[in-house]
Amino acid sequence: MEKVIIRELEESELEEARKVLRLSFRGKELHWALNDLKYTYVLAALLNGRVMGVVELFETFSEELGGVGVIDYIAVSPRYRRRGIASKLITSSEELFKSWSESYVAASTKGSNIASINLFRKLGYKEVRRGEEGFEKLKYLTYAYGDDIIFIKRLRR
DSSP states (O other): OOOOEEEEOOGGGHHHHHHHHHHHOOHHHHHHHHHHTTTSEEEEEEETTEEEEEEEEEEEEETTTEEEEEEEEEEEOGGGOSSSHHHHHHHHHHHHHHHTTOSEEEEEEOTTOHHHHHHHHHTTOEEEETTSTTHHHHHHHHTOTTOSEEEEEEOOO
């Protein structure tokens, strides 16, 4: 496979990013993923100059945790899934968050999203499920109101 390049999404690539999101989400998740493109920092995964994956990021702060980088939405075009692209987008996000001096990175998903659960587990994230200690604080910190699981990983000591 050709080399995948991860870099900041350029304005001229917005429509390609929207296409990847439309192929990956439905309903209100699609609405918010498209809407949040305007308000988040977006990394793109490119193959032969074409966007095949995106990750939307933002940063927030907690008195207890310090700076937290949040993976808002991540999507890979169905044709390119199961090739490690989502993992590359996440590890690139972690490096970016480290450069922003964040202490943690967090993401969330629904309990039915087995692919995301397996991905974050593989990358060493701790799971906090709805009803467990700390979930409510993390839910508000990450805006994960409709999700059942929040993943968190320490970036620095």
